[in-house]
Amino acid sequence: MSIQNIDGLIDELHDLKRKIDQEKDFSDFxxxxxxxxxxxxxxxxxxxxxxxxxxxxxxxxxxxxxxRDKTIDPIKKKIEEITKAISDDNLQIDEKLKMKETIKNTIEQLKNNKQKL
Structure with missing residues (x-):
């Protein structure tokens, strides 16, 4: 075998090794x-x-x-009704207190007028 043939075989072996490495890399991939x-x-x-x-x-x-909303909504509505009723009651109480004060003042004026007579 000549050196050229050996070099050619070495080149072929390198090519084969490179191809095997590429195939192994692809297989690993x-x-x-x-x-x-x-x-x-x-x-x-x-x-x-x-x-x-x-x-x-x-x-x-x-x-x-x-x-929860179905449970809470009626409760909220009832609270609003109670709050309105309390507010209405407070207004009536205020009116009655004003009337009481007016009556008291009227009685006081009548007493004063009677004493003057």
């Missing part, structure tokens, strides 16, 4: 991509489940709020 894909799929499935559970919790919370 595909394997890594597969692992990443599996992890991503699991994450997507978990996220989807979390979203579904969150939607259910939101619906349950909305129902609880609706029930």
């Amino acid at each position: 595909l394997e890594t991509r597969g692992k990443v894909s599996k992890i991503a799929s699991k994450n997507i499935a978990n996220s989807s489940q979390i979203i579904t559970e969150s939607k259910l919790q939101i619906k349950q919370a909305e129902k609880k709020i609706e029930i």
